[in-house]
Amino acid sequence: MVRLFITTASHPPAVARGLPIELECDANTTVADVKALIAAKFPRFYPARQKLSMKNDRAGLADEKKIIDVLGEKGEELQVKDLGPQVSWRTVFLVEYGGPLLIHPLFYHLPQLWYGQDVQHSTLQKFVYGFVLLHFLKREFETIFVHRFSHGTMPLRNIFKNSAHYHLLSGLALAYDVYRPKFSATSSYITGTIREDKNFLWICTGIWAFAQLSNLSTHLTLRALRPANSRVRAIPYGYGFTLMSCPNYFFESLAWAVICVMTGSLAAGVFAVVSTGQMVLWAVKKHKNYKKEFGKEYPRGRYAMIPFIL
Template identity: 65%
Template sequence: MVSVTISAAGKPPTVARGLPFTVEFPAKSTDQVTIEDVKSSIANKFPKFYATRQKLSLKGSKASLASDATLKDVGVEDGGELCVKDLGPQISWKTVFMIEYAGPLVIHPIFYHLTRLFYGTEIQHSALQKYIYAFIMLNFVKRELETLFIHRFSHATMPLWNVFRNSAHYHLLSGVALAYAVYSPTYSATSSYIRGTIRDDPRFLWAGAAIWLFAELSNLHTHLTLRALRPPGTRTRAIPYGYGFSLVSCPNYFFEILAWVVIVVLTGSWVAMIFLAVAARQMGIWALKKHRAYKKEFGNDYPRERKVMIPFLF
């Protein structure tokens, strides 16, 4: 039998007022009991303190212990102690993504079809506005489908309150701000900004559409490559190879940026430029973190010539 004392890391959680207490695992040894088993035992005693809300660490350490690690792996013996911290209410990553991407899918049709409500007049949409509307709707429909059927997440949940912060980027910037700007009279079929200019030239629009479609399909391809690296229900990590990955660690971000560059170039909208700058900065942070993680985990096996996100530059 293995017994482990569970104490609070700092202030005792309100959802687990009975700490400290001891969990026991009859007929098991320390190399058989996982951190996930301990979390389950805590959740059994305190039902509101579910496993994804818990952060377990060694006494005197703030480092989170991996759920699939055994007590032996982390150096805890029979009669040892672990500390638990309440991460607060959690929400699944999949749900967060669904909420984020749903915003523009609702907001853009409202601005596109109810022009009198927002601009005080009916607007004859230009070909450019129709293209941009299609690009944005297809982009976020694609993201929703990828979330449902392609993406596999390393972590099951995130803090509930983060959904509001994360969603603001899409709902306010690529949603309200961008929709209000690009469906306005400035971009209408009768506007001097459009009429008789390159933005009214079908060849310009078709060229942009071709590059945008290339970027979106390439982005999808890289997501499928990443999915194939991780079997269902695992956290397996492997070095990705193939289309895009020969040049950068995160080609999915590069192709996403390229798709939005098309929208910026076609419209010349300063709102689109701001969204692109904010999004590219955030993706750059994520890409650098993943690039460093790849190099740390795989060492000399990881291709040295790969850049982080932008081929040959970064």
């Protein structure tokens, strides 16, 4: 048996006033099992709120690690930190993408409320409205049925920060800009220009649909690599992955670039730049992690996100 002493670096959290405690574990006990034992004594201190680490070490221990491999047979003191109230990543994504799905119909169908006048929607506005709703409905579908998350939860307070990007930029700012009278069917910005040319609009639609379907395809490939309820990582192959480590980000950026070209909207441009910039950072980090984890097995010649450039 391994004897563990569970302490805290400072005062015990409000959800576990009885700390420190002593636990006994067998050779097969994992970090996740220890968290469950702590939660059994302090029900409000559920496992997702806990971060277990070695004494005086900030790095958290992976849930799948066996205690005996980490500490040895004699056991040792472990410190637990309260990460605060948690919310599942699935819920976070549903809230993030749900914002634009509510905001865009409000601006599109109630122009009097925002602009003080009715708006005769142009074909361009109708296309963009459809693109936005379909994009975020797709993201909600993927969140429920496709994505598998390596981390189950995140701090509840972060949901507001994460949602602001979508609710403010692709929600309020984009909706207010593209459904206003400037883009209406009677506006000089639209009439007599390429923005009312049906050939132009349908070409843009084709590129946008290609990007969206390609993005979905890469998400399905990534799903197939990870068994349910696991953190297994493997090298992705197939459509899109021949040239890029993160083709899903490339295709999503392409879809938003199409909306920028179609509309010339400042709000669309700002959102596209901000979101693409964030995806570039994620892609570079994932690309480096792939090469570090798989070494020589990882295909040479792949770019992080943009073929032949980045």
